[in-house]
Amino acid sequence: MFPDWLACVSEWLRDQAELTALAGGRGYTELPRTKEFPLWTVNQLNDPSVTDDVHWAVDGLFQFDAWGGPKAQTWEIAETARALLSQRFARTSHLLDNGSIVVASVRVGGVRRTTDTVVTQASETTAEVSRARPRASFDFAAVMHPGRPAGS
Amino acid sequence: MSKFVPAANFDAVAAEAAGPGLVDVADGIVKVAARTVHRDTGGYIKSLRSTVDGRGVVAETTDYAGHIIEWGSIHNTPQAPIRTGASDAGRFEPK
Helix, strand or coil, rough: CCCCCHHHHHHHCCHHHHHHHHCCCCCCCCCCCCCCCCCEEEEEEEEEEECCCCCCCEEEEEEEEEEEHHHHHHHHHHHHHHHHHHHHHHHEEEECEEEEEEEEEEEEEECCCEECHHHHHHHCCCHHHHCCCCCCEEEEEECCCCECCCCC | CCCCCCCCCCCHHHHHHHHHHHHHHHHHHHHHHHHHHCCCCCCHHHHEEEEEEECCEEECCCCHHHHHHHHHCCCCCCCHHHHHHHHHHHCCCCC
């Protein structure tokens, strides 16, 4: 069996001192009900196998979001995470509480800098949206496999 | 010794030849997106479509909340139906 890729990725990101310096320990896989900004979230979208017949490696697709602001801070958090994933997460193995994984490669997308639209604001409290609107997001894909034999 | 010399309009010919295959891929993306998205998203599933226009072969939604469903918001986790469909169709490259 594979480890929980999302749990591993989020744990690894939370362990990075550079991100902690910017957002404290506020890194999540689901936005908390009570939010303190800035914060970041990471979500796994998919994890298709890279091999046809062997359950061994996946090409996991993830979305990282930094919520703030100010805007400059959301960008700094997203760009820091992007650099860490590209330069420190890739091409090495990680022994984590949620599993042992080997990351073969990481491909990152561009940082999208957005604000929530009036459609979103209509269903959320004014105070919260006005604090949360600045957002910087990017996708990343990682080819990963378990770091230890999964047993038989 | 022979030498292959591509026609001057090779790119256009290749793109046209690939069209039907790409339409099949776009249709597949839409089907996976419809299967992936939550049921409580109003008319989102009906809004999904694949089409060929000036942008090329496209899989898209025209739902007014499509971007929130795809990317999430401060109160909504991203569902990413179209990216899931694209990922399902092959190697998805983040852009």
